[in-house]
Amino acid sequence: MLFALICTDKPDSLDLRMEVRPDHVAYLNTLNENGVLKLAGPFLDENEKPDGSLVVIEAGSREEAHRIAADDPYSKADLFASVDIRPYNWVFNKPGE
Template identity: 40%
Template sequence: MHFYIRCVDKPGHLHVRKANRDAHLAYIKDGFADKIVAAGPTLDPDLEGMNGSVFIIEFDTQADAEKFAANDPYGKAGLFESVIVRPFKKVF
């Protein structure tokens, strides 16, 4: 089943994102690359800064998707103001 994961960064925490980017990318590539339908950062209106993350990713259960989000190095570093995990139905 696919899940939509939307993470919103805390304001003023771009330094946390930058400091943990390599660990975040390694976490994704090393364990979840084959499960990703789409993933990437959300951008500020000026298209320069990053302010969150979105994943469409495959897991067996909601609990597995939540565990993935909870163990993301960004989340562990306190980057996120909020995280939403919802089932997602891929139509196209």
């Protein structure tokens, strides 16, 4: 099942985001290599600076999706003010279909 991780950064946390970004990207690369990551990218504020993330993963359960989200270096660095994990149904422009 697919899950959307909808993450909102804490205010004034761009420096922390950029500091932790290499570890975050490495983590996403590992998820991608294992077929878990389906899509990912940052949300942008009015100045086009990252202020959150959208990550879509495939996981066997909501609990597994929570574990994957918690293992993200951004989560471990306490970057996010909130993380909403929701089941996701990819309908349009799904690769391979």
